[in-house]
Amino acid sequence: MFMGINELKNAKNLANIRIRDNRRITIWLLLVFLLLLGSNLSNSLAIIFNNSESHTIVRAYNMSDNSTLIMFGLFLGIILMNCMYRYDNAKYVVFPQTNNSRFLAFNLNVAFFAVITPLMLLLIYLIQYGVISLITTFRDNVFLVYEFNILFMLTGTVVMIVNASILAALINFIATILRRFGFYAGIFLMAILVFTITNYSLLSNILTKILFFYTQESSVWLFFLKGIATITILFFAALVINKYTLYYKTVEKIKTTLMVIICIILVLAIFTAAMLMDNATQQSGNDADVSKSIAIGNYNVASEAELSLSWLQRKEIEIDISHLEQGSSLSVVFTDNSDIMQNISFDYQQVTNIQGNTVVIDYMLPFYVVNGINVNQFAEQKLTAWLDENTLHIEHNYTPDLRAILTPMFGFMRQFDYFSGRNLVSESFFSSGAHGDGYVWISIVK
Amino acid sequence: MSNIIKAEQLSKSYGKKIAVDKVSLNISDDCIVGLIGRNGAGKTTLMKMIAGLLDTTEGVLEVFGKPSMDNLGILENIVFTYHDLEYAKHSRLVEIIDAYSTMYPNFDKGFAIKLLNYFSLDSKLKYKALSQGMASIFNFICGISCRAKLTMLDEPVLGMDVTVRKAAYEVLLHEFNENPRTIIISSHLLSEIESILSDIILIDEGKLILFDNIDDMRQSAYRVAGEQSDVEKFIENKNVIDKKVSLGDSCEAIIYEKLTDTPIDPKLTVSAVRAEDLCIYLTKENKEGELKCLWE
Numbered sequence: 001m002f003m004g005i006n007e008l009k010n011a012k013n014l015a016n017i018r019i020r021d022n023r024r025i026t027i028w029l030l031l032v033f034l035l036l037l038g039s040n041l042s043n044s045l046a047i048i049f050n051n052s053e054s055h056t057i058v059r060a061y062n063m064s065d066n067s068t069l070i071m072f073g074l075f076l077g078i079i080l081m082n083c084m085y086r087y088d089n090a091k092y093v094v095f096p097q098t099n100n101s102r103f104l105a106f107n108l109n110v111a112f113f114a115v116i117t118p119l120m121l122l123l124i125y126l127i128q129y130g131v132i133s134l135i136t137t138f139r140d141n142v143f144l145v146y147e148f149n150i151l152f153m154l155t156g157t158v159v160m161i162v163n164a165s166i167l168a169a170l171i172n173f174i175a176t177i178l179r180r181f182g183f184y185a186g187i188f189l190m191a192i193l194v195f196t197i198t199n200y201s202l203l204s205n206i207l208t209k210i211l212f213f214y215t216q217e218s219s220v221w222l223f224f225l226k227g228i229a230t231i232t233i234l235f236f237a238a239l240v241i242n243k244y245t246l247y248y249k250t251v252e253k254i255k256t257t258l259m260v261i262i263c264i265i266l267v268l269a270i271f272t273a274a275m276l277m278d279n280a281t282q283q284s285g286n287d288a289d290v291s292k293s294i295a296i297g298n299y300n301v302a303s304e305a306e307l308s309l310s311w312l313q314r315k316e317i318e319i320d321i322s323h324l325e326q327g328s329s330l331s332v333v334f335t336d337n338s339d340i341m342q343n344i345s346f347d348y349q350q351v352t353n354i355q356g357n358t359v360v361i362d363y364m365l366p367f368y369v370v371n372g373i374n375v376n377q378f379a380e381q382k383l384t385a386w387l388d389e390n391t392l393h394i395e396h397n398y399t400p401d402l403r404a405i406l407t408p409m410f411g412f413m414r415q416f417d418y419f420s421g422r423n424l425v426s427e428s429f430f431s432s433g434a435h436g437d438g439y440v441w442i443s444i445v446k
Numbered sequence: 447m448s449n450i451i452k453a454e455q456l457s458k459s460y461g462k463k464i465a466v467d468k469v470s471l472n473i474s475d476d477c478i479v480g481l482i483g484r485n486g487a488g489k490t491t492l493m494k495m496i497a498g499l500l501d502t503t504e505g506v507l508e509v510f511g512k513p514s515m516d517n518l519g520i521l522e523n524i525v526f527t528y529h530d531l532e533y534a535k536h537s538r539l540v541e542i543i544d545a546y547s548t549m550y551p552n553f554d555k556g557f558a559i560k561l562l563n564y565f566s567l568d569s570k571l572k573y574k575a576l577s578q579g580m581a582s583i584f585n586f587i588c589g590i591s592c593r594a595k596l597t598m599l600d601e602p603v604l605g606m607d608v609t610v611r612k613a614a615y616e617v618l619l620h621e622f623n624e625n626p627r628t629i630i631i632s633s634h635l636l637s638e639i640e641s642i643l644s645d646i647i648l649i650d651e652g653k654l655i656l657f658d659n660i661d662d663m664r665q666s667a668y669r670v671a672g673e674q675s676d677v678e679k680f681i682e683n684k685n686v687i688d689k690k691v692s693l694g695d696s697c698e699a700i701i702y703e704k705l706t707d708t709p710i711d712p713k714l715t716v717s718a719v720r721a722e723d724l725c726i727y728l729t730k731e732n733k734e735g736e737l738k739c740l741w742e
Contacts, residue, residue, distance in 0.1 A: 014549070096518060096549060098517070
């Protein structure tokens with residue numbers, strides 16, 4: 001056993017004291033989140049109530065969706081905590097403790113932040129969702145784009161906790177090595193930095209693969225398994241190294257430690273930038289594909305790929321005109337209360353000399369897609385057609401002044417198949433949007 | 447009486463600087479020991495090693511029969527406080543007392559709160575807002591409220607005014623009588639704590655100069671004064687640790703030996719040496735030449 005019951009109890013008590021002492025930081029963190037939420041909410045509400053456009057997409061973002069920024073913040077925070085390991089421990093030196101219990105208490109304190117931050121984000125999201133939901137109950141034209149799903153939220157919170165814990169375990173592992181081997185570890189990291197500069201693509205590929213091992217895992221359970229295994233291995237490895245690090249043996253020079261930490265940050269920053277660049281390249285490729293398919297849609301050439309997108313699906317209305325005299329004319333009246341976002345092109349053939357028994361109205365409704373979701377679905381737009389003697393009436397209706405509100409949460413959850421395509425999360429890393437006109441094509445068939 | 451601390455040839459060095467140099471001592475339970483020495487003598491280093499906050503460079507150090515470092519069973523019975531202890535930046539006194547209460551099984555929170563009131567300290571004050579004297583009082587309160595079997599107080603009265611210092615010593619003595627334990631106090635002001643000490647450890651430049659019962663220590667030296675020739679004759683073959691020749695041929699010498707029953711020349715005056723003065727004589731460097739140079 002690494003630690004006895006007494007040591008575990010001691011670590012728990014020490015961690016409790018540390019966490020209680022850090023409650024000020026926790027409160028500040030929550031206040032910052034609340035402030036950002038307040039700012040975003042006021043902005044969103046101003047758009048909802050004041051904007052005069054008929055179609056408005058309100059991106060009511062909050063920090064819950066900004067996982068990259070949150071992770072970067074946590075990354076810096078955990079590095080700072082590790083840099084201050086000795087300085088911070090000096091505040092608790094008067095209390096009985098061992099090297100192990102001190103180390104465990106420190107890690108429990110870090111883990112507290114890794115857990116409390118996602119929980120705060122959940123709270124922030126619930127507040128935001130509650131306020132906007134309240135508005136939707138009073139305003140018929142206001143719609144929440146993403147669905148509310150408790151399993152999604154809870155899983156997202158746990159996934160974020162696991163992500164943050166992996167990050168914390170990794171940084172802690174590196175920091176423990178630095179504390180144990182000090183100067184030599186610093187030289188090793190400098191060598192890595194030099195190697196990175198000279199063999200950038202090779203290391204970038206390796207790190208991308210490591211990153212994708214977690215971020216491209218599509219099964220939630222496998223992700224948890226990988227995460228817990230990684231955290232356990234890194235933590236116990238660090239615990240073993242720490243066990244052989246005599247805490248009070250030497251007084252390390254802070255400058256050396258800081259230099260080494262800066263090296264780590266630089267190395268990680270380079271890799272992060274490289275990976276983000278890779279993602280951006282992939283993303284722009286996807287955007288191009290979407291644009292292409294939309295362009296094709298407008299020219300009525302529907303491929304299989306397009307048909308898989310619900311908003312590009314063609315529909316048909318058939319009206320029996322067998323009672324009309326062959327060779328007579330059919331006048332078409334098209335009523336469209338559409339605006340600039342809802343254009344429908346209109347075309348027909350053979351309506352001046354009827355040679356058939358059925359009018360086929362082939363149509364596709366206009367779409368307005370944001371982050372993979374056609375927000376026009378909330379406008380309940382529909383095309384109706386009826387015959388009044390020799391006049392064919394076609395009417396396009398929808399709810400005017402649509403306010404479609406995006407309240408995204410835990411964007412990283414798009415990696416999991418279980419939650420993908422269920423209108424719970426933005427389907428792409430970057431925010432995307434596209435809109436296309438609809439069309440009506442009238443033909444008469446025998 | 448059993449030994450609480452056992453040190454044999456204990457040394458600690460920082461690079462080339464030797465902070466503690468081959469110190470050997472045994473400290474028994476239920477006593478108040480004064481650890482006396484000049485600045486940089488090695489008092490704090492010795493206490494830190496005992497408290498398990500520093501590793502030893504050489505020698506053996508056992509506290510309650512075992513090395514104290516990383517031994518939770520031992521460390522829970524040791525408290526080591528000093529005047530400039532660090533706590534979390536915004537901690538209030540009551541919160542720090544709660545933390546002590548959590549970490550020390552024998553900590554008497556009620557007693558600590560009573561002491562705060564006794565010394566007129568508001569428990570809601572923030573630690574960082576305390577003056578040096580108040581911080582010293584607070585750390586002293588926490589130290590003795592732990593009721594640890596080994597209580598070590600490093601310069602506990604630093605910055606306190608004389609009234610508070612006196613009150614603190616009274617509290618310490620009463621607490622010791624009510625709850626006996628081994629208490630080690632390091633201080634420069636031996637004259638103030640002399641009355642409550644049972645033993646004294648004197649160290650200088652890391653070396654153990656003296657470790658004795660305080661009563662035996664008081665009898666371990668005496669002062670002899672008279673005409674220089676008489677004094678010179680008397681101190682022959684005696685362990686003289688200080689000698690001063692004043693104007694008018696009068697002379698005074700400090701002899702670091704027990705006074706025997708041998709008759710003394712009636713022209714000589716023999717008197718006791720205060721414990722504090724003895725410590726000064728035993729540890730002072732000869733800087734008379736340097737002193738004169740300051741005005742040349």
